[in-house]
Amino acid sequence: MRQSYLLSGALALFLASCQLVEFSPNQTYVPVAERNLTSRNLRQLATAGPSLGDTVRFVFVGDTQRFYDETEQFVASVNQQRGIDFVLVAGDISDFGLLREFRWVNQRLQRLRVPYLTVIGNHDVVGNGRAVYQQVYGPLNYSFLYKGTRFVCLDTNGREYGFGRQVPDLAWLRRQLADTAARTVVVSHVPPTDEDFDPALVQGYAATLRACPNLVLHLSGHVHRYTAAQPFHDGITYLTTYSLEKHRYHILTMWGHRQFRLETVVYGAES
Amino acid sequence: MVQRLLLAALVAAPLATFASPFTPAAPDTVGTTPPASRNQAPTESLPWYRPRHVLAQTGGGLGMVSVGAGYSLKDRLDLDILIGYVPRKYAGSRLSIYSAKLLYSPWTLPLGKTQKWAIKPLMVGGYLSYTHGTLNDEEPNQYYRGYYWFSTDTRVGPLLGSRLSYALPPTAKGRARNLSAYYELGSNDLYILSYVQNMKGLSPADILTLSLGLKLDI
Numbered sequence: 001m002r003q004s005y006l007l008s009g010a011l012a013l014f015l016a017s018c019q020l021v022e023f024s025p026n027q028t029y030v031p032v033a034e035r036n037l038t039s040r041n042l043r044q045l046a047t048a049g050p051s052l053g054d055t056v057r058f059v060f061v062g063d064t065q066r067f068y069d070e071t072e073q074f075v076a077s078v079n080q081q082r083g084i085d086f087v088l089v090a091g092d093i094s095d096f097g098l099l100r101e102f103r104w105v106n107q108r109l110q111r112l113r114v115p116y117l118t119v120i121g122n123h124d125v126v127g128n129g130r131a132v133y134q135q136v137y138g139p140l141n142y143s144f145l146y147k148g149t150r151f152v153c154l155d156t157n158g159r160e161y162g163f164g165r166q167v168p169d170l171a172w173l174r175r176q177l178a179d180t181a182a183r184t185v186v187v188s189h190v191p192p193t194d195e196d197f198d199p200a201l202v203q204g205y206a207a208t209l210r211a212c213p214n215l216v217l218h219l220s221g222h223v224h225r226y227t228a229a230q231p232f233h234d235g236i237t238y239l240t241t242y243s244l245e246k247h248r249y250h251i252l253t254m255w256g257h258r259q260f261r262l263e264t265v266v267y268g269a270e271s
Numbered sequence: 272m273v274q275r276l277l278l279a280a281l282v283a284a285p286l287a288t289f290a291s292p293f294t295p296a297a298p299d300t301v302g303t304t305p306p307a308s309r310n311q312a313p314t315e316s317l318p319w320y321r322p323r324h325v326l327a328q329t330g331g332g333l334g335m336v337s338v339g340a341g342y343s344l345k346d347r348l349d350l351d352i353l354i355g356y357v358p359r360k361y362a363g364s365r366l367s368i369y370s371a372k373l374l375y376s377p378w379t380l381p382l383g384k385t386q387k388w389a390i391k392p393l394m395v396g397g398y399l400s401y402t403h404g405t406l407n408d409e410e411p412n413q414y415y416r417g418y419y420w421f422s423t424d425t426r427v428g429p430l431l432g433s434r435l436s437y438a439l440p441p442t443a444k445g446r447a448r449n450l451s452a453y454y455e456l457g458s459n460d461l462y463i464l465s466y467v468q469n470m471k472g473l474s475p476a477d478i479l480t481l482s483l484g485l486k487l488d489i
Contacts, residue, residue, distance in 0.1 A: 021330035131363020
């Protein structure tokens with residue numbers, strides 16, 4: 001018995017020192033349990049419970065970057081909400097694209113009672129952040145269907161790729177939006193109205209969204225504040241949300257064809 | 272970034288000239304060098320640029336493996352230059368990390384009666400590192416000035432550690448040689464900033480790194 005305690009103690013110490021012996025702050029290596037969180041969390045979402053009706057209700061929040069104290073308060077607040085399906089984080093999970101930052105954020109967000117999903121932000125692409133994101137969360141572009149709603153999450157951090165007309169991947173986006181049966185939400189970090197969005201792709205992006213008859217909203221972060229507008233005057237609403245430091249988040253409820261309701265929650269003390 | 276490394280090397284150069292204390296000794300005293308003078312008192316003068324030791328280590332944010340050479344001043348101040356490597360499997364791309372460490376150890380305590388073993392209980396200092404080979408390497412004109420206020424490839428950080436030495440037989444020319452094992456606890460500018468702004472959420476242990484290494488006098 002004592003031997004097994006000793007053994008497990010030694011193992012814990014060994015594992016802890018493995019984490020300590022960091023080859024580079026830019027490294028991507030994480031324990032298996034902390035990999036592919038997007039598909040893990042989607043599985044958790046799929047088995048969360050019977051999906052009654054077609055109403056989907058989720059928390060939408062922006063940049064968690066370097067706001068660890070605030071993230072803990074955020075988790076405490078969301079865990080008090082009733083009837084939330086999941087939490088959507090609009091990118092900039094990290095500030096410096098470093099592995100430890102991603103882990104610090106996940107250690108806090110995994111205490112949410114509901115699964116959380118993310119989209120990659122420009123700060124997450126810094127250094128080797130892109131590879132870290134792929135290791136920790138998974139693909140940079142992905143979509144999922146939940147309660148009759150298609151969520152399309154994609155990388156729009158054009159500046160990080162030198163505005164090479166590759167990001168966002170419009171061909172991929174068109175394929176996702178071809179599912180005309182489902183109510184659709186597109187989520188990205190940098191909104192197309194921002195100077196960090198590849199200027200050569202702005203019109204093509206807007207046109208792709210315009211062509212989707214079931215689009216409810218386009219959701220983004222990056223600007224750290226709430227904005228809502230129809231910048232292309234085409235009936236498509238582009239919404240941005242607060243960063244964690246603002247002590248505010250949104251709850252979005254969607255039902256019917258394109259109906260939605262937006263609530264703002266204020267929590268914790270503003271510092 | 273490369274300029275910063277050059278700057279570090281320039282700063283290091285005058286230190287290195289001091290690193291060879293000129294202690295003239297008649298050749299016939301070579302054989303009688305007492306064990307107490309194990310602390311790198313060279314019996315012949317070495318050119319200033321000649322490294323006094325080589326080293327290899329893992330971790331500390333300076334590579335999966337990093338190797339280098341360095342200089343010593345009075346067995347108290349060590350300047351080490353290292354080249355580190357992280358394979359693609361662990362970082363998403365192959366990283367080479369160039370670093371300089373400066374460590375001050377005020378005390379050397381002999382262990383046991385044989386004078387073979389000694390410990391430096393405290394080494395305190397810092398490092399500067401430059402990482403080459405990141406996926407997103409800040410191309411010219413990619414960002415406007417000040418877009419990211421921090422450098423994505425240059426890190427600085429404090430170091431704190433200890434070192435255990437074993438006296439090897441002296442060289443043919445009578446210079447004492449040690450083989451040492453050391454550990455260093457460290458952190459970096461970005462981790463420290465993250466901690467300072469999140470004292471409730473993060474603990475000092477969250478931002479620590481550990482390096483383990485060997486150092487051989489040559």
